[in-house]
Amino acid sequence: MKTETQQRIALSTYFFLSGFCFSTWASRIPNIKMAFDLNEAELGNLLMVMPISSLIGLPVSGWLVSRFESRHPLIVSFILLAASLCLIGIADNLILLIVGIFCFAFSMRIFNIAMNTQSITLQKAFKRKIIGSFHGLWSTGGLLGVALSTLLVKLNIPIYQHLPAVAIFTLILASTAFSFLLKKDRSTQGNKLRLGKPDKPTMYLGFIVFLAAITEGGMFDWSGVYFKEVVNEDVFTLGYLIFMVFMALSRFFSDRIVERIGMERNYIISASLVCLGVLLMIVFPYFWPAIIGFCLVGIGVAAVIPMTFLLAGSSTKYSPGMAISIITTYAIVGMLLGPPLVGYLAHIFNLKISFILFFTSALMLIPISQLFFKQKKENIQE
Template sequence: MNNISTQSPHSSRAAVSIFFLIHGINLASWASRIPDIKAAMDINDAQMGTLLLVMPISSLLGLAASSWILRSFDNKVPLIVAMIAQSIALACIGISSNLIALGSSLFFMALAFRVGGIAMNTQAVILQKSYAKPINGSFHAMWSFGGILAVGLTSLMIALDVPMHTHLIWTSVCIGIFAIVCYPWLPSGDRATEGSKIKMGKPDKPLFLLGVLILLASFCEGGMFDWSGVYFKDIVNVEVYTAGYFTFMICMTIARLLLDKLIAHIDNKKIYIGSSLLIVGGILLAVLLPNLIPAMIGFSVVGMGTAVVIPTTFLMAGDSKKYSAGMAISIISSYSVVGMLFGPPLIGFISEAFGLQVSFLFFALMGLLILPVSLMYFHAVKRQG
C-alpha cells in the first residue's frame, strides 16, 4: 500500500462521510418509491421480484474487475465515477416509461453501487487504521442518515403530490454536485500494491464466515429497504407507507452512531448475539401484530439489529492476514451483493406464493442464523491463532 495522502485527517474523514451519506440517499430514494413504481408499471409482487433480479446479476459482474480496479487506481477514482453513474441511473429510473428502460436503469445503478461500495468501504477501513479510537461505525451511521433524509423527502413529496420523476431527477442532481465538490478531499495513495489478487488454494475460513454473516444481514437489510413500504401499504394499510421504512432507518442510524462506543466496551461476539435476537424479535412482532404501532416498533427493533452487523464485519475483514483490506472487503462484498439484491426478489416470489406477511418470516430466519455463524467465526479465528 502506498503512503496515504490527505488534506487533513478531519477533512478526509468528512469527505468520506459525505460519500456514505449520498450513497445512502441514492439507494433509499429509489427504494422508497417502489410502491409507486409497481403502481405505475401495473405489476404484481412476483413481477417486481423478477425485475429486481437484474440488480444482483449486474452487481456480480463487478467482482471480476475488482482486483484490477484495486491495483490500478486510488480508491477515490472509482468512487467518484461510480457516484456520478449512480446519480445518472437514479434520474433514469425516474423517467423510465416501460420495464425495459427501468430494468436497464436498475442494471447500471447496481453496477455503480458495487464499484462505489467497495471503494467507499475500503477508504473507511484504511482511515480507521490512522485513528486510535473506533470511527468506522460513524461512516455507516452517515449512510443510514442518508436513508432517513431520503425517506423523509419521499414522504414529503408524496404528501405534496410531487411526481416521482421530478423527485428523483432533482435528487440525482444534488447527489452529483455533492460528489464533485467533496472529491478533492478524499484520501489519495490508497492503491493496494499487494494482496489484491484472488489466491487459489485452501479457502480462508474466517473470511468465508464473515462473508456469510454479511450475506445474512444483507438479506434482512436489503429486503427491508425494498419491501417495508409495500408491507405498510398492503398489510398495515396506512396511507403514508414510508412510516415503517422511516422508523427502521432512524433506529439503524442511532445504533450505528453508538457502534463505535459499543466496540470499545463490548466484544464483537456479544454484538452479533444481540443483533440476532433483535432481528428475530422485531420481525415476529411486526408479522404477528400487523397494526401501525406494533409494526413500527417491530421495524425499529429490526433496524437496531441489522445496523451493526455489516460495519462490524467489514472492520474485521480489514484485518485479514491473507488479503489487502480492499480485496478482503471486495470478497465479502460479493456476499453482501447476493443478500442485498437477491433477497428482495426472493421475498417477491415467496409473497406471491404465500402472502407478504408470511414472506417476512424469511428475515427472522436469516437473523436467527447470524447467531450460530458468528460463533463459528470466533471459533475459527481462535483455532487459526
Template sequence: MSPRKSRLAVSAFFLVHGINLASWASRIPDIKERMDINDAEMGTLLLVMPISSILGLVSAGWILRNFDNKTPLITGMIAQCISLAAIGMSDNLYTLSAALFFLALSFRITGIAMNTQAVILQKSYAKPINGSFHAMWSFGGIMGVGLTSLLLALKVTILPHLIGVAIMLAIISIAAYPYLPTGDRAEEGSKIKLGKPDKSLFYLGVLILLASFCEGGMFDWSGVYFKDIVNVELYTAGYFTFMICMTLSRIMLDKFIIIRMKKEHVYLISSLMITGGILLATSLPYLIPAMAGFSIVGMGTAVVIPTTFLLAGDSKKYSAGMAISIISTYSVVGMLFGPPLIGFISEAFGLKISFLFFAVMGLLILPVSRLYFRSVKNEA
C-alpha cells in the same frame, strides 16, 4: 490532506450513497403501481440488480491494483446519480431494467471504494470511527425516505423527485472529491488466490450475507408491507422508523458498542433483535406494533455490516480492499437476491409470511458468528 478533511469527504460519499438507495427504494410502491406489476413480477425485475452487481467482482481486483480508491468512487457515484434520474424517466420495463442494471453496478463500485477508504482511515485514528461512516449512510437513508414522505404528501411525482435528487447528489460528490484520501492503491493482496478457501473470511461473508438479506429486504419491501398489510396511507412510516433506529445504533457503535462489548455479544444481540422485531411486526400487523418491530430490526441489523467490514480489514491473506471486495460479494447476494426472493414467496404465500424469512436469516447470524470466532481462535 488532513485526516479530518478526508474523514468528512468519505462521510459525504456514505451520505450520498444512502440517499441514492433510499430515494429509489422508497418509490418502489409507486413503480409497482405505475408499471402495473404484481409482487412476483417485481421480484423478477429486482433480479436485474444482483446479476449486474456480481459482474463488478470481475473487475474489482484490477481496479484496486490500478487506481486510488477515489477514482472509482467518484466515477461510480456520478453513474449512480445518472441511473437514479433514468429510473424516474423510465416509462416501460425495458428502460427501467437498464436503469436498475447500471444503478446496481455503480452501487457495487462505490461500495467497495468507500468502505476500503473507511477501513484504511480507521487505522490512522486511535479511536473507533468506522461506525460513524455507516451512521452517515443510514442518515442518508433517513433523509432520502423523509424527502420521499414529504413529496408524497405534496403529490410530487417520481420524475421531478428523482431527477432533482440526482442533480443535488452529483454536485455534493464533485465538491467532496478533492478531499478524498489518496495513495490507498493496494500494491499486493488484490488477486483472488486459488486453493483452500479462507475459512474466517468465508464465515464473515456469510454473516454479511444474512444481515444484507434482512437489510435489503427491509429497504425494498417495508413500504409495500405498510401499504398492503398495515394498510396505512403514509406507507414510508415503517421504512422511516427502521432507518432512524439503524442510524442511532451506528452512532452508538463507535461511542459505546465497540469499546464496551465483545464482538461475539454484538452478533448475539443483533441476531435476537432482528428475529424478535420481525416476529412482532408480523404477529401484530398494526401501525404502532409494526413500527416498533421495524425499529427493533433496524437496531439489530445496524451494527452487523460495519463490524464485519472491520473484521475483514484485518485479513492476513488479502489487502483490506480485496477482503472487503470478497465479502461485499456476499453482501450483494443478500442485499439484491433477498428482495426478489421475498417477491416470489409473497406471491405464493402472502407478504406477511414472506417476512418470516427475515427472522430466519437473523436467527442464523448467531451460529455463524460462533463458527467465525472459533475459526479465528484455531488459526491463532
C-alpha cells in the same frame, strides 16, 4: 484542520450520499410497482436485475481496487450511479427501467467497495473506532432520503421530477468533496483474487454479511409495501422511515458498544433483536406493534455490517480493498437477492408470511458468527 479530519469529512459525505440515493430509489418502489402494474412476483423478477448486475461487477470492482487509488473508481462510479438514478426516474417503459436498475446496481457495487476500502484505510489514522460512524451517516442519508420521499409523495410530486433532482444535487456534493478524499491508498500486496472459495475466516464473514444484507435489503425494498398492503397505512414510507431512524441512531453508538461488550456478544444481541422485531410485526400486523418491530430490526441490523467490514479489513491473506471486495460480493448478493425472494414468497403465500425469511436469516447469524470467532482463535493458537 488536520488532513485526517478533512479526509474523514469528505468520506462521510460519500457515505451520506450513498444512503440518500439508495433510499430515494427504494422508497419509490411502490410507485414503480403501481405505475407498471406489477404483481409481487413480477416486482421480484424486476428486482432480480440488481443481484445479476452486481455479480457482473465483481471482477470489475476487484480489478479497480487493485489497479487504482480508491478515490478514482469512487467518483466515476458515483457519476454512473447518479445517471442511472435519473434514468429510473424518467423511464416510461420496462426496457429503460431495467437498463436504469442494472446500471444503478452495477455502479453501487463499485462505489461501495471503493468507499469501504477508504474507510478501512482511514481507520488506521485514528485511535478510536470510526467505522460505525461512517455507516451511521449512510443510514442518516437514507433517513433523509426517505423523509424527503415521504414529503414528496404527500405533495404528489412525480417520480420523473424527484429522482433526476436528487441525482443532480448529489453529484454536485460528490464533486465538491472529491479533492479532500484519502490519496495514495492503493495496496501493493494481497490484491490477487483467486477463483474458488476464500479462506475460512473470510468465508464466514461473507456468510454473515450475506444474512444481514438479506434482512437489510428486504426491509429497504419491502417495508413500504408491507405498511401499505399489510398494515394498511396510506403514508406507506412511514415504516421505512422508522426503520432507518433507529438503524442510523444505533450505528452512531455502535463503535462504543462494540468496545464495551465485544464483537462476539454483539453479534448475538443484534441477531436476537432482529428476530424479536420480525416476530412482532408478523404476529401483530397492526400499526404500533409493526412500528416497534421495525424499530427493533433497525437496532439489530445496525452494527452487523460495519463490524464485519472492520474484521475483513484485518485479513492476513488479502489487502483491505480485496477483502472488502470479496465480502461485499456476499453482502450485495444478499441485499439484492432478499427482495426478489420476498416477492416470490409473498406471491406463493402472502407478504406477511414472507417476512419469516428475515427471521431465519437473523437466527443463522448466531452460529455462523460463533464459527468465525472459533476459527479466529484457532488461527491465533497456531
